[in-house]
Structure formats: structure tokens, C-alpha cells
Amino acid sequence: xxxxxxxxxxxGDVIHTLPALTDAARAIPGIRFDWxxxxxxxxxxxxHPAVESVIPVAIRRWRKKPFQAVRxxxxxxxxxxxxxxxxxxVIDAQGLLKSAWLTRFASAEVVGLDRDSAxxxxxxxxxxxxxxxxxxxxxxxxxxxxxxxxxxxxxxxGLGDYGLDxxxxxxxxxxxxxxxxxxxxxxxxxxxxxxxxxxxxxxLVASGVDxxxxxxxxxxxxxxxxxxxxxxxxxxxxxxPLRDVARQLxxxxxxxxxxxxxxxxxxxxxxxxxxLFGPTNPGFTGAYGRAQQHLASDFAxxxxxxxxxxxxxxxxxxxxxxxxxxxxxxxxxLDPDRVMxxxxxxxxxxxxx
Numbered sequence: 001x002x003x004x005x006x007x008x009x010x011x012g013d014v015i016h017t018l019p020a021l022t023d024a025a026r027a028i029p030g031i032r033f034d035w036x037x038x039x040x041x042x043x044x045x046x047x048h049p050a051v052e053s054v055i056p057v058a059i060r061r062w063r064k065k066p067f068q069a070v071r072x073x074x075x076x077x078x079x080x081x082x083x084x085x086x087x088x089x090v091i092d093a094q095g096l097l098k099s100a101w102l103t104r105f106a107s108a109e110v111v112g113l114d115r116d117s118a119x120x121x122x123x124x125x126x127x128x129x130x131x132x133x134x135x136x137x138x139x140x141x142x143x144x145x146x147x148x149x150x151x152x153x154x155x156x157x158g159l160g161d162y163g164l165d166x167x168x169x170x171x172x173x174x175x176x177x178x179x180x181x182x183x184x185x186x187x188x189x190x191x192x193x194x195x196x197x198x199x200x201x202x203x204l205v206a207s208g209v210d211x212x213x214x215x216x217x218x219x220x221x222x223x224x225x226x227x228x229x230x231x232x233x234x235x236x237x238x239x240x241p242l243r244d245v246a247r248q249l250x251x252x253x254x255x256x257x258x259x260x261x262x263x264x265x266x267x268x269x270x271x272x273x274x275x276l277f278g279p280t281n282p283g284f285t286g287a288y289g290r291a292q293q294h295l296a297s298d299f300a301x302x303x304x305x306x307x308x309x310x311x312x313x314x315x316x317x318x319x320x321x322x323x324x325x326x327x328x329x330x331x332x333x334l335d336p337d338r339v340m341x342x343x344x345x346x347x348x349x350x351x352x353x
Contacts, residue, residue: 001031002085003151004106007093008057009038011261012285015268016139017093018048019160019288020147025050027153034085036102043242044265047164055081059098082106091150092127093143095119100126111150117142140288159290162268169243169269172251176233177347178210180249182257182266183227184220187307189279190259192334195325197227199336200256205233209253209347212237214245214262254346256339263287272346274339278330279304293342299330 003024007017014037024031032052035045039056046054057078062069069075087108092099095118103110103126114130115121124130131149133142140160148155183197201211211234213224221236228234237248242265249255249266255273257263259280266273267287275287275294281303282294296303301311309328313321317329326332 001028001088002052003031003033004082004085004087004090004108005033005035005093006090006099006102008036008059008099008102009041011041011044012264013094013139014038014041014044015162015261015264016288017143018044018162018164018268019140020093020143021048021050022161022163023144023155024147024151024153025163026156027148028151031151034087036082041242047169047246049163049165057102079105089150091147092123093146095123097123099123103127113146136284138283138288139285160288162270162289164268166250166269169246169250172247174210174251176208176210177253178212178235178251179204179343179347180212180214180252180255180266181227182255182260182262183213183223184216184262185258185260187279189304189306189309189328189330191328192258192276192278192331193326194223194226195322196331196334196336196339197223200339201227201231201234203336203340205231209233210235212248212252214240214248254343256343257287259285267292274343274346276331276334276339278302278328278334279306279309281305291346293346295334295339295342297330297333299333302330302333304330 007014033050034053034055035051036055036057037045039058042054042056045051082105087106090103090106090108090110092103092112095113097120100123110127111129112127114132115124117133118124131146133145144155144160185191204211213228214237215221215224224236228236249271250269252271255266255271257273257275259277263273263275264287267289270290272291273287277294277296282296286294313323321332
């Protein structure tokens, strides 16, 4: 059986789809998937053994320069690639108009979420079969349930398996145990204060654990350099492609992450990870897997799910906290001492690769 899967982005959403592929491969021997994914994440599907072919798409780039996408032949080549294979089924696992629109270029029955289950209800109009998947549960479980209904098998109980081979990625080797600090994220409100990252790094280095700091933008690089400045044992990594970031994660004793896609990659690699949540809800999009711990703020307004903080500090807040360096204030409930308290048990159970 050959299935075309549409799940283009983001990094976390792509990773959350992997356990559904593992379920399907176990339930239907010989099933193979071709996966349409944004070009920046095209490596990830290739790491799963059930994926036959990865079909990169560049919607983000094409939106900025649509005429160039047509003139260059990229758009035409993409459509031809979808049409040249006879698929038994197309699954849109994203439930957005952009992903649903891509399904029209493949000649097979299209299955997706119904209007009450999709993030963008109008997307359901593109599907021949519309399936209900309840909200209020983790994104991984929703995707697993979609696949089970679409392909007609009973979903096994228990935690989903990402199906990635950590050894095949070639874990980074190190003589000293190290922790990867995943400090970069999108929303301003999801950033753990830089002051706290610095203090946590100082505590780790003092306890004999090295720290590695990846980055993906110039702003993140500058922050990483400030966090590591003057600390022997704190290493700012060069800018790395995704596979090399995965290698760094796979060799780590543990990770500390904010709500970020790389935190989900650490979970997929089965690395003990402590994830820090201020404005967002770990119950729906937290790191999924074994040895995953979530620390969620219990501040008065958390989780607010806002990209901009609207909380007005009180005089008591001003007395207790540095209102310049300890923002957003919801993270004051997750200070470095509390994080170290939860991180130590993960480090004591250090994995060997």
C-alpha cells in the first residue's frame, strides 16, 4: 500500500506525526509513505523507515515570490511529482487550507479531519472522507487516531513510538557528560529569561556537567554567547544543520528546553528532557515520550496562550523581581533552583549511547 502524507510544518508538528507512521507500519505490513513537507524539515521524514520518499515543498518561500516559483519551474515540478505516482490514499494530517489545497494535485481518495476537528474547518471541504478526532488531547494522540481511522486498524494502547534509530544518526561522543540547553523559540512570551539560562549554566558547570548551546539565528547566537561567556565547560556550537543538531541531542545526558520544536526532537530521540512552560499548555503540545518532564508555571495568568505579555506587574512584583531581566514574570515560578532540583534526577540516570 502506498500513501501520500501531507504534513508540511512546523518542526514540532512534523515530529508529532512520526508515531502514527510507526503504528501504521506495525498494523499494515509493507505500507509505504511519501511525505510532503516544508523544505527546511525534509530531513526528518527520511529518518523513519516507513517513509519511501520525501517530497519537499516551499510554501513559505513561494508565498513571498509566487511568480518566481512559477517561472523557475519549482511549482510545476512539485505538481508533476505528486501526479506521477499512483497512490492508494492521501492523508492530510495538518487540517489547514494550505495543506488541503495541496491534496488536489494527487489522484487518489483524500482523507482528513472533519470540520469540527480541523484547525481550519474549511479545509474539510477538500476531503472525500472526513474523520472526527476529539480535541482536548495531545497532538500526537490526535494524529495517531486520524491514521488508525483512515487506514482501518485498531490503535494499540500505550505511548506512541517515534520509530527513530538513534544509533543510525550517529550520536555525538563526549568524555564529559553534557546537557543541551534549547533556549531558542518563537514567541517572545515563551522565552525563559536569559538571566536564568546563565544561572543554570553556572550551576551545571560547577557540578561537573558541560553545557552545549545550539542556535539558529543571529539573535540566538548572541544570546548563547552571553550565556556561556567566561564559563569553562559551556560551549556555543556552530550553526548546524538539523541532522547535526540531532547528533548533539542524541549524545546528551539530558536537555532543558522551552516550548520549541527542538524540544520535540529531543523527545523523539528519547533524551531525558525538562521542558519549561509559561504561557503555553504542555497538555496539548508538550514534549511527548518517555523521560519527558514538564514544568508549567502556576502564575496567576498562566497559561495565557498569548504571544505578547499583557500582565501588569504589581508593587509586590517590583519588590521581589528584577522587572527588566525576569520577564515574562510567569517564569519566576520556574527559577534556576527549581529547574536544577528537577534536572538532577535526569542526570543521575545518565544514558550511554
